[in-house]
Every structure is written in structure tokens, then in C-alpha cells.
Amino acid sequence: MAIKIMICDDEIDILDVTQMILEDAGFEVIAVSDSLNAEQIFLNEMPDLLLIDLWMPGISGDRIISSLKSNVAHTNIPMIVLSASDTGKQTAMSCGAEDFIPKPYDIDNLLDILNSHLIEKSNSKY
Amino acid sequence: MEDFLVNLPDFGNADLRLFAAALHASSNGVVITDHNQPDEPIIYCNNAFENLTGYTKKEIIGHNCRFLQGEDRNQKSRNLLRAAIKDGEHCTVLLRNYKKDGKMLWNELMISPIKNPQGIVTHFIGIQNDVTKRVNAENELVEERELLDEQVRERTHNLEESESYLSAIVETIRESLIVLDSELKILSANENFCSFFRERYQDIIGENLFKIGNGQWDIPELRQLLLNILPHNNPFEGFEMENEFASIGRKMLILNARQMTLKGKYQDRILLAIEDITERKAIEYRKEDFINIASHEMKTPLTSIKGNFQLLEKIAKRNNDTTYLKGFATAGKSIGRLERLIHDLLDVARMQSGKIQFNFEPFSFRKLIEDAVNVLEQSSPEHKISMTGIADITVEGDFGRLEQVMINLLSNAVKYSPVEKGINVHLSMLSGYCKVSVTDSGVGIHKRDHKRIFERFYRADEISERFPGVGVGLYVCSQIIKEHKGTLWVESEEDKGSVFSFTIPLKQNQYGN
Ligand SMILES: Cc1cc2nc3c(=O)[nH]c(=O)nc-3n(C[C@H](O)[C@H](O)[C@H](O)COP(=O)(O)O)c2cc1C
Numbered sequence: 001m002a003i004k005i006m007i008c009d010d011e012i013d014i015l016d017v018t019q020m021i022l023e024d025a026g027f028e029v030i031a032v033s034d035s036l037n038a039e040q041i042f043l044n045e046m047p048d049l050l051l052i053d054l055w056m057p058g059i060s061g062d063r064i065i066s067s068l069k070s071n072v073a074h075t076n077i078p079m080i081v082l083s084a085s086d087t088g089k090q091t092a093m094s095c096g097a098e099d100f101i102p103k104p105y106d107i108d109n110l111l112d113i114l115n116s117h118l119i120e121k122s123n124s125k126y
Numbered sequence: 127m128e129d130f131l132v133n134l135p136d137f138g139n140a141d142l143r144l145f146a147a148a149l150h151a152s153s154n155g156v157v158i159t160d161h162n163q164p165d166e167p168i169i170y171c172n173n174a175f176e177n178l179t180g181y182t183k184k185e186i187i188g189h190n191c192r193f194l195q196g197e198d199r200n201q202k203s204r205n206l207l208r209a210a211i212k213d214g215e216h217c218t219v220l221l222r223n224y225k226k227d228g229k230m231l232w233n234e235l236m237i238s239p240i241k242n243p244q245g246i247v248t249h250f251i252g253i254q255n256d257v258t259k260r261v262n263a264e265n266e267l268v269e270e271r272e273l274l275d276e277q278v279r280e281r282t283h284n285l286e287e288s289e290s291y292l293s294a295i296v297e298t299i300r301e302s303l304i305v306l307d308s309e310l311k312i313l314s315a316n317e318n319f320c321s322f323f324r325e326r327y328q329d330i331i332g333e334n335l336f337k338i339g340n341g342q343w344d345i346p347e348l349r350q351l352l353l354n355i356l357p358h359n360n361p362f363e364g365f366e367m368e369n370e371f372a373s374i375g376r377k378m379l380i381l382n383a384r385q386m387t388l389k390g391k392y393q394d395r396i397l398l399a400i401e402d403i404t405e406r407k408a409i410e411y412r413k414e415d416f417i418n419i420a421s422h423e424m425k426t427p428l429t430s431i432k433g434n435f436q437l438l439e440k441i442a443k444r445n446n447d448t449t450y451l452k453g454f455a456t457a458g459k460s461i462g463r464l465e466r467l468i469h470d471l472l473d474v475a476r477m478q479s480g481k482i483q484f485n486f487e488p489f490s491f492r493k494l495i496e497d498a499v500n501v502l503e504q505s506s507p508e509h510k511i512s513m514t515g516i517a518d519i520t521v522e523g524d525f526g527r528l529e530q531v532m533i534n535l536l537s538n539a540v541k542y543s544p545v546e547k548g549i550n551v552h553l554s555m556l557s558g559y560c561k562v563s564v565t566d567s568g569v570g571i572h573k574r575d576h577k578r579i580f581e582r583f584y585r586a587d588e589i590s591e592r593f594p595g596v597g598v599g600l601y602v603c604s605q606i607i608k609e610h611k612g613t614l615w616v617e618s619e620e621d622k623g624s625v626f627s628f629t630i631p632l633k634q635n636q637y638g639n
Contacts, residue, residue: 011426011429011430013427013430014426014430014433017429017430017433017434017437018433020434021433021436021437024437024440024441055422084422084425084426084429085418085421085422086472103425103426103428103429104425104428104431104432104433104461105429105432106432106436107433107436107437107440108436
């Protein structure tokens with residue numbers, strides 16, 4: 001079974017290209033553009049990793065992360081912020097995200113980071 | 127003694143003679159006039175009188191004393207004398223008299239009647255005292271006092287003028303000013319304070335600052351600051367406070383306060399200046415917002431471009447499709463350049479509004495340089511970068527920002543150096559500082575541009591003509607190094623390559639600004 005990654009970004013162009021990149025790398029991808037649905041979709045799909053933007057209309061990425069992280073069942077799921085904001089790193093760290101990737105990202109760098117978190121997650125499982 | 131007696135009038139009594147002898151020896155002038163003869167002729171004068179007036183006895187005896195007044199007859203005391211003589215009474219006056227040589231003397235004259243047993247005045251005795259020195263001294267004193275009074279009047283006038291000058295300044299100044307006493311009662315307030323905070327002058331004078339306007343000034347932090355001023359002569363400056371004022375709404379204020387002293391008058395007053403920066407702050411916020419939005423808006427399409435491009439390149443390489451390899455390489459470089467440019471422009475905007483953040487942390491200096499060299503070796507593998515010198519040291523600084531500087535210097539070196547010639551990075555330690563020099567063998571920089579290339583947008587056309595793609599990176603670098611209390615400079619000659627060097631102190635607080 002493929003590893004499932006959920007991406008949430010209101011910018012359709014970025015959502016699309018990130019989905020293609022991740023699918024090309026062999027992941028199963030759930031792409032969500034409406035942040036207001038993100039939490040519910042996350043709960044339905046239970047992805048292995050969440051990659052999420054910060055500034056989005058409706059609800060911001062950091063609030064979604066803190067809400068999801070407040071549930072103990074999700075503490076093991078890596079949640080990573082992908083943002084063009086300069087203060088993104090601080091916001092990411094304070095909401096409980098595992099990592100921060102600045103936009104524009106580098107494909108190889110993006111995949112390296114995601115993989116290292118997925119490896120860490122699978123190690124901690126057993 | 128003989129001579130004496132000859133000159134003495136005959137009083138017909140030996141005891142009286144003794145008295146007369148004593149008079150003769152007195153240092154005051156003494157005259158006796160005969161009241162029973164017409165016009166009070168002098169019948170006796172002592173030696174002192176001669177000395178006093180410069181006249182001799184033979185010029186004196188038989189005359190009325192008024193000859194001493196010379197032409198100066200218009201004196202009030204003359205009337206007093208006349209009246210006293212007429213009424214046979216005692217009197218003391220001050221007169222201007224003139225010596226034989228014409229010199230003026232102030233004569234303090236005392237005359238007393240001598241009466242016979244029947245109470246009829248027979249003689250007058252006059253005692254003259256030369257008080258010229260005293261009167262002159264007194265006059266001088268009066269003059270001096272008048273002069274002093276004049277000066278005081280002048281000073282007061284000046285003071286009044288400078289006070290009105292000052293109050294003109296105080297009233298025209300755009301800041302609100304109030305003067306408080308040690309209990310923080312308002313002693314005075316300028317026009318601006320009253321109009322800005324919509325207070326009536328007469329309502330607030332004498333009131334405690336924290337009581338006016340429904341206690342809207344009663345902010346614990348401000349109270350603490352104000353109460354600290356007088357006991358410790360501890361002024362404060364730039365205290366920013368945001369407060370909701372009932373009459374004027376939410377305002378952002380900046381407060382300065384200091385102790386006021388006027389020698390001898392007071393030393394327990396506080397001058398509080400209040401500046402309204404609500405508008406300025408709003409502009410700052412808008413500017414900041416703009417930078418953040420611009421940053422986001424530029425990075426978003428770039429993220430899509432870069433992602434799509436890298437994905438296409440990756441698939442093409444996987445499929446061994448070499449058709450567009452050159453195109454991919456060029457596009458990749460351009461995307462990198464655009465990314466750096468956006469980054470730099472945003473940095474410049476932030477630096478200008480003072481919004482750039484620095485996170486100072488200790489880190490290995492060598493690692494910083496090696497990381498940057500690695501980045502460049504990956505993006506430009508054809509260039510050889512050598513490292514010399516040692517600096518195995520921990521420094522305090524913003525790793526990310528300093529790495530940005532190193533990458534910038536190295537990419538410039540790569541950009542302007544022919545591939546076959548290498549680039550050298552040299553590390554060294556100086557007293558309390560570490561130094562990095564990046565040497566290239568590129569086109570070099572003319573001396574006149576050595577300073578300009580670090581300036582922001584300095585004749586961008588001219589510079590970019592000679593150094594295409596240099597952008598604003600060097601300006602950003604110099605600002606970053608400045609923030610680390612170091613220096614960044616270049617040594618170069620045209621066609622001989624360039625050496626870009628920077629120094630930073632090992633510890634940030636050790637070499638304070
Ligand atoms: C005893 C005696 C001594 C006087 N000594 C002086 C004197 O030293 N200097 C002077 O100017 N007048 C002196 N006078 C006052 C003048 O003699 C005279 O009385 C005065 O000038 C007023 O009078 P007149 O207005 O007629 O001059 C003296 C008067 C008397 C009676």
C-alpha cells in the first residue's frame with residue numbers, strides 16, 4: 001500500500017504541481033484546496049503525512065495543525081508547513097509542526113525532507 | 127599758647143579760656159558768630175576751620191559764613207539755617223561749600239544758639255564737619271544702586287522676552303507638553319496638549335495627571351516611569367504606549383520625560399512631552415503588510431514555475447531525453463537568479479523599514495564557510511573552489527544571514543571568473559575578529575567603484591552594465607555584515623580579479639556599538 005500524503009494549499013497551481021511531484025515520487029496524494037474542509041478530510045483519510053500552507057482563506061494552516069495535534073492519535077503523523085511567509089518558520093514551530101519548507105522549494109530537497117520524516121515515523125511505530 | 131589767647135575773644139573768664147583752647151584743638155571746624163550785630167559776623171574760628179576752608183583768619187573774621195557757598199546759593203538747607211537763626215534754634219544741615227581754591231566740600235553743619243541768662247540769643251556756635259568722602263561714597267552707592275536697578279530691570283526685561291520667546295516655542299511645537307510637580311500634579315500644559323486631548327486648561331491645572339480624563343493616563347508602567355524620574359534623576363525617552371482615550375479614541379503615543387531644574391527656583395519638576403505617532407505607526411504597518419504581501423505574491427508563481435520546471439527536468443533525465451538539456455540548464459539558472467533577486471529586494475525593503483530580523487547564535491565559523499562552498503560547488507560544479515587558512519572557532523551571529531553573504535560573494539566570484547581559473551576562500555583570525563576573503567580571477571573592479579558597488583541601487587544601470595546580474599546583493603551583504611558589527615570591502619584592479627573580504631567580531635556584545 002502506497003504511503004498517503006495529504007497536501008493543503010489554496011493556490012491551485014502549487015497544489016497541482018506538488019501533487020504531480022509527489023505522485024511521480026510514488027506517493028498516494030490527497031490534494032485539498034479549501035482549508036475549511038481540510039480537518040474533516042484529514043480525519044476521514046488519515047494520511048501518513050500532512051503538507052500544508054499557512055496563509056489560506058477560511059482557516060490558516062497553523063490553526064489546522066494545532067487543532068489536529070491536540071488529538072493524541074495524531075502526534076505521530078508528521079505535519080509540515082510549506083509557506084512563502086518569512087515568519088513561516090516561527091509560526092510552524094509554535095503551532096507544533098514537525099518541519100518547515102520555504103516556497104519556492106526544491107524538488108529534491110522537498111522529497112528528502114518528507115522521506116526523512118516518514119522514515120522517522122515508521123521507525124517510531126515499531 | 128600766647129598766640130592763642132591773643133586771637134581769642136575776651137570771655138573774661140579763665141575756665142572759659144580752657145574750653146576755648148579745647149575748641150581750638152578740635153579737628154572739626156568751629157565758628158562763633160555775634161547774633162547782636164547785623165548779618166551774623168564771625169567773631170571766632172578755630173584752626174580746623176582755616177584748614178577746612180583754605181582761608182585765613184583775617185579773611186574770615188567779620189564775614190557772614192555764607193561766603194563759603196560761593197555762587198552755589200540755590201540750596202534748600204539755606205532756608206533751614208535762616209529759619210533756625212531767626213528763631214534762635216538748633217539745626218543740622220548738609221551744605222555744598224567751596225574752599226578758597228574752588229574745590230567743593232560737603233559741609234555737615236551744626237549750629238546752636240548761645241543764650242544769656244535772660245534767654246536772649248547772643249551768639250551762635252557753628253561746627254563744620256567735612257563729610258565730602260562720606261557723601262561721595264554715599265552718592266556712589268546710590269549711583270551704583272541705580273545702575274544695579276537698571277541692570278535688574280534690563281535683565282527682567284530680557285527674561286520676560288526670552289520667556290515669551292520660549293513660550294512661543296512651547297506653544298508652536300507640535301508635541302504636547304506638560305509640566306508636573308513631584309506629586310505628578312499638572313503645573314502647566316501647552317496649547318497642543320489641551321487641543322489634542324480635548325481638555326480645558328483651567329480644568330487640568332493643579333490636577334493629578336492620573337485623575338484627569340477619567341483616569342485614562344493611569345497606566346501602571348507610566349506611573350512607575352514618572353515616579354522614578356525625580357528620586358534618581360532618571361529620565362525616560364521613547365516610551366511607546368497605546369491607549370484608548372475617551373475623547374479622541376485609540377492613540378499610539380510616544381512619551382519622553384525629564385527632570386527640569388532652574389537654579390535656585392526649583393528642581394522637582396517633570397517635563398513630559400507626548401507625541402502622537404498613531405498615523406506613523408499605521409503607515410509602518412501598511413508598509414510591512416505590503417512587503418509581506420509582495421513577498422508572498424512573488425514567491426507563489428515562482429513556486430509553481432520552479433516545481434513544474436524541476437519535475438519536467440527530472441522526467442526528461444529519467445527518460446534519457448537530452449533534447450532540452452541546454453534549455454533546462456539555462457532556465458534553472460534564471461529561476462535561481464530570479465529567486466535570489468526577489469529575496470534580495472525583499473531584504474532591502476525590510477532593511478529600510480528596520481524590519482529585518484537577526485537571530486544571533488553561536489556556531490562554527492568553519493561550518494558556515496564549508497556549507498556555502500558546498501552550495502556553490504553543487505550549482506557550479508565546473509568552478510574549482512579552494513579553501514586555505516584556519517578559523518576553527520565558534521562565532522556569534524545569524525548563521526542563515528551570514529551564509530547568504532558567503533553564497534552571494536561566492537556566486538559573484540563564479541559569475542565573473544573564467545571557468546579555468548579557480549576561486550580561493552581564505553579564513554583567518556585576527557584579535558577578536560575572524561576574517562574571510564574570497565579571491566577570484568575575474569574582470570576586476572575599477573577603484574572608483576569599490577565603494578559604490580555596496581550602495582543600494584547606485585546608478586544601477588552603470589553598475590549592471592559592467593557587472594550584469596550583480597543586483598542589490600552586495601548592498602544586502604554589507605547591511606548584514608554591518609548588523610554583525612563587522613566590515614565588508616573589496617580590493618581589486620581591473621582585469622586582475624577581486625578580493626572580497628569581511629570581518630565579524632567573535633562575540634557580538636563584546637564590541638558594543
Ligand atoms: C554759627 C553759624 C555758622 C555758620 N556756618 C556756615 C558755614 O560753615 N557754611 C555756610 O555755608 N553757611 C554757614 N552759616 C549760615 C550762613 O551764615 C547763613 O546763615 C545762611 O546762608 C542763610 O542765610 P542767607 O540766606 O542770608 O545766606 C552759618 C551760620 C551760623 C549762624
